[in-house]
Amino acid sequence: xxxxxxxxxxxxxxxxxxxxxxxxxxxxxxxxxxxxxxxxxxxxxxxxxxxxxxxxxxxxxxxxxxxxxxxxxxxxxxxxxxxxxxxxxxxxxxxxxxxxxxxxxxxxxxxxxxxxxxxxxxxxxxxxxxxxxxxxxxxxxxxxxxxxxxxxxxxxxxxxx
Numbered sequence: 001x002x003x004x005x006x007x008x009x010x011x012x013x014x015x016x017x018x019x020x021x022x023x024x025x026x027x028x029x030x031x032x033x034x035x036x037x038x039x040x041x042x043x044x045x046x047x048x049x050x051x052x053x054x055x056x057x058x059x060x061x062x063x064x065x066x067x068x069x070x071x072x073x074x075x076x077x078x079x080x081x082x083x084x085x086x087x088x089x090x091x092x093x094x095x096x097x098x099x100x101x102x103x104x105x106x107x108x109x110x111x112x113x114x115x116x117x118x119x120x121x122x123x124x125x126x127x128x129x130x131x132x133x134x135x136x137x138x139x140x141x142x143x144x145x146x147x148x149x150x151x152x153x154x155x156x157x158x159x160x161x
Contacts, residue, residue, distance in 0.1 A: 033072050038093055039065035041072070050074070050087040059096030061104050067093035124151035134159055 033041045042052040053075075057067065071092045077085040097106035099117040107114035127134060127141050131154060134141035138159040145152035 033069045033089075033091070036069050037065060038067045038069065038091065041069045041089075041091060045089045048087075048089075050089050053088045053090050054093060055090035056092045058092075058094050059105050061097045061106070062095045064093070064095070067095040070094050120148060120151065124148060128153045 032044055036044070038052070038054075045052045054064070055072075058070075059067075069091050073090050075088045075090055077088070079085050097104050099114050099121070100106035100108055107117060109115055109118055123144060127144060128151075134154055138161075141152075141154060142156055142159055145154060145156055
């Protein structure tokens with residue numbers, strides 16, 4: 001009887017953990033600031049009539065506006081009279097490159113973010129070095145370059161004809 005009870009407890013605990021982890025991932029995916037660049041987050045925070053403040057930074061490979069928000073919290077302050085001061089949002093930033101290279105920190109190819117960045121870099125390099133492909137498949141090149149304009153050096157207007 002105790003073995004059966006033990007198994008039941010393990011199953012319930014595992015199920016509860018899975019549900020809680022899924023909920024945490026869903027919340028992070030819907031967070032308005034996490035995963036955004038500092039510039040995007042600062043713009044959003046300004047819309048909220050608040051002030052962005054850098055709380056911590058990891059890495060120094062990127063300009064501040066390109067750093068990625070990894071976490072944040074809202075802070076309300078009181079002045080000496082007890083009146084509420086403007087709200088601040090404390091941001092924790094990752095300023096490492098999106099993909100690690102020799103001597104420069106960033107995401108590993110073992111991570112989903114690293115693999116995605118490597119895929120995008122490879123695709124952009126192919127498009128930029130094979131104009132004949134883009135002439136044969138203009139929609140594919142236009143679609144990629146419109147989503148990733150900073151990666152493309154081809155003339156989109158010429159492809160659109």
